[in-house]
Amino acid sequence: MAKRVRLGAGSGFWGDAQDPAQELLERGNLDYLCFDYLAELTMALLQRQKLKRPDAGYVPDAVQTMINLLPRATAVGTKLISNGGGVNPRAAAQRIAEGARQAGLAGTRIALIEGDDMLDKLDDLMGQGVPLRSMDTGDENFAAIRDRVVCANVYTDSSGITAGLEGDADVVIAGRVSDNALYVGPLAHEFGWRRDTAHIDRYAAAVTLGHIVECAAGCSGGMSSRFAEMPHMGRAGFPILEVGADAEAIVTKLSGTGGRVDEWTIKEHLVYEVGDPRRYLMPDAVADFTSLKLIDEGEDRVRVSGVRGEAAPDLWKLVVGYQDGWIGETMAFFPWPYAYDRAVKARETMLERFERMGLAAEQIHFDFVGLNTLHGPAATFPGREQANELPEVGLRCAVRTRTAEEADKVRRAGTNLWIMGPGGTSFGTPMKPRPVISLWPTLIPRAAVEQKTEILKA
Numbered sequence: 001m002a003k004r005v006r007l008g009a010g011s012g013f014w015g016d017a018q019d020p021a022q023e024l025l026e027r028g029n030l031d032y033l034c035f036d037y038l039a040e041l042t043m044a045l046l047q048r049q050k051l052k053r054p055d056a057g058y059v060p061d062a063v064q065t066m067i068n069l070l071p072r073a074t075a076v077g078t079k080l081i082s083n084g085g086g087v088n089p090r091a092a093a094q095r096i097a098e099g100a101r102q103a104g105l106a107g108t109r110i111a112l113i114e115g116d117d118m119l120d121k122l123d124d125l126m127g128q129g130v131p132l133r134s135m136d137t138g139d140e141n142f143a144a145i146r147d148r149v150v151c152a153n154v155y156t157d158s159s160g161i162t163a164g165l166e167g168d169a170d171v172v173i174a175g176r177v178s179d180n181a182l183y184v185g186p187l188a189h190e191f192g193w194r195r196d197t198a199h200i201d202r203y204a205a206a207v208t209l210g211h212i213v214e215c216a217a218g219c220s221g222g223m224s225s226r227f228a229e230m231p232h233m234g235r236a237g238f239p240i241l242e243v244g245a246d247a248e249a250i251v252t253k254l255s256g257t258g259g260r261v262d263e264w265t266i267k268e269h270l271v272y273e274v275g276d277p278r279r280y281l282m283p284d285a286v287a288d289f290t291s292l293k294l295i296d297e298g299e300d301r302v303r304v305s306g307v308r309g310e311a312a313p314d315l316w317k318l319v320v321g322y323q324d325g326w327i328g329e330t331m332a333f334f335p336w337p338y339a340y341d342r343a344v345k346a347r348e349t350m351l352e353r354f355e356r357m358g359l360a361a362e363q364i365h366f367d368f369v370g371l372n373t374l375h376g377p378a379a380t381f382p383g384r385e386q387a388n389e390l391p392e393v394g395l396r397c398a399v400r401t402r403t404a405e406e407a408d409k410v411r412r413a414g415t416n417l418w419i420m421g422p423g424g425t426s427f428g429t430p431m432k433p434r435p436v437i438s439l440w441p442t443l444i445p446r447a448a449v450e451q452k453t454e455i456l457k458a
Contacts, residue, residue: 005190007183007241011035011082012216014042014059020216020238020257021065025072027254028240031190033073034182035082036214037062043176044321044437046086047151057088058095066171067099074105074170081161081172081182087151089114089175093456096171100458108458111164113174115451118152118318118444125444135317135441145440148323154449155317157283159195161185163453176319180210183241184284191245195312203285204309205247208292211280212251212269212304213239219251219269220300221259232258237300248305250297261300279310283446286310315443324438325362325400328407329431330414333369333394335424340387342422343368343395349420350397353413362400369394400436407433 008030010021014037025033037059050057062084073080085092093112100108118125125132132142158181164172165186172185184206193199193206212219216238221230230236237257242250253261270289274280277289291308330350334342347366354361370393372379387393397414401407411430418427 002244003190005032005187005243006030007032007034007186007213007243009034009036009213009216009238009240011037011062011065012214012218013037013039014061016216018061018065020236021069023254023257024238024240025069025076025078030076030078030240032079032081032186033069034186035062035065035080035084036179036182036216037082037084038086038176038179040319040439040441041321041437043087043153043319044151044439046088047321048437050088051150055088055091058086058092059084063092063095063099066096066173067103070096070100070105070108070171071103074108079165079170079172079186081186083174083177083179083182085113085173085175087117087153087175089173093173096173097456097458106458108171109167109169110456110458111161111167111169111172112454112456113160113164113172113177113451114454115160115449116153116156116176118154118449119149121448122146122149122152122320125448130444130448132442132444135443136439142440142442145320145322149320150323150437151321153319154444155283155319156449156451157181157312158185158188160451160453162189164455165189167453167455169455178283179214180207180282181284183210183213187243187247197311200285200311201308202247203312204287205249205304205307206243207280207282207285207287207309208289208307209241209243209247209249209251209304211287212266213241215269215272217259218272219265220253220261221265224265224268226264230258230260234258247307248303250301250303252301255300261302263294263296263302266294266302266304281313283312283316285312312446314446316446316449318442318444320440320442321437322440324436325402326404326407326433327398327400327436328410328433329396329398330410331369331394331396331428331431332414332417332421333392333426334422335426336389336391338388339390339393340368340371340384342424343393346395346417346421346425347397349417350413353416353420354409357409357413359399359409360401360406362402365398367396369396404433404435
């Protein structure tokens with residue numbers, strides 16, 4: 001029988017449920033269990049932690065999960081792969097090594113992947129004439145934010161992960177590799193794929209498969225438009241990939257778990273975070289999603305085949321996080337009758353308080369919770385009379401300022417509503433000002449990125 005590799009998705013984000021990963025390890029007969037923890041803002045938050053404590057900067061949940069699962073993973077021969085190293089994968093790897101020793105697993109091999117942190121290379125890139133143009137706004141004046149930058153991490157390919165596995169690693173811990181690289185790396189290692197024209201389609205297929213499962217329950221019933229049909233999502237099964245050397249695969253989940261894997265759930269996640277489906281640009285390859293075929297084989301099994309693609313792009317995405325002022329926020333709720341009128345009066349009162357306080361605001365934003373919080377200006381207003389018949393309406397105010405002191409005026413104005421506001425005003429705990437980290441996504445030559453793989457022993 002042709003070789004098949006089984007990979008499980010153990011996490012889709014920082015904060016995901018942990019019991020499905022344990023269940024995958026117990027019953028999944030897996031070769032690899034992969035954990036995605038990082039979002040773009042996560043890197044900036046982790047960098048702020050590292051600035052306060054040099055031994056911080058990784059995802060604590062990720063490291064503890066690796067330590068907790070390692071005894072069972074060792075017993076069943078499953079390798080663990082994670083990007084939970086965040087902005088400090090070295091500290092994460094050292095902590096995992098320490099945990100392995102404490103668990104009696106001395107000799108555990110941990111692959112440490114570095115090279116995505118470009119913070120110290122920004123000035124060199126600028127000096128070389130790399131434009132660092134914002135992909136969001138087209139702004140080329142990167143120098144205007146340079147002194148406020150707190151992190152700069154490039155999405156890297158799977159080559160570091162593959163190298164770690166070729167070094168016989170039991171655990172791989174990385175920073176900002178692309179999400180799907182967590183799956184591409186072990187497949188390239190297992191099947192010996194080369195980065196040339198002969199195996200481009202296989203890399204593109206692996207990128208596609210990684211994209212499908214990287215958000216865990218996102219392809220097994222989570223976030224579905226058919227949410228009402230999805231059974232027992234509180235114990236949803238996380239997805240499993242069964243992949244052959246030609247990169248044709250089955251997406252499935254454990255029997256007896258909640259959720260569903262069918263053609264619809266796969267399609268829903270296939271178009272998640274996608275611009276041009278014909279050119280899904282990733283550091284490992286460019287995948288053409290329009291070329292693939294999905295066959296629903298029933299019993300939570302969907303076959304994915306036929307993916308075509310192109311060689312990896314010469315430019316890789318760099319996400320820069322920079323300090324961009326402060327946010328002050330407050331919220332209050334108002335009951336029937338006249339719930340909407342009460343909220344409108346509270347907004348008027350807050351604006352008067354801001355004026356008397358001399359608030360220096362860059363932006364003031366109000367939402368009527370229950371009417372336009374999610375849809376904003378696209379929301380259809382039911383009319384004042386109908387809005388006043390709602391059981392309750394909330395008022396949320398968010399203000400952007402340059403300093404924490406100015407942002408704190410929003411909290412104070414919110415507490416002023418407790419007596420100055422309309423009768424029936426209710427409120428929660430006042431919110432402290434919080435710093436704003438804005439993102440500047442840009443492109444840099446992949447030749448400027450040097451990944452490094454090191455094996456640590458517990």
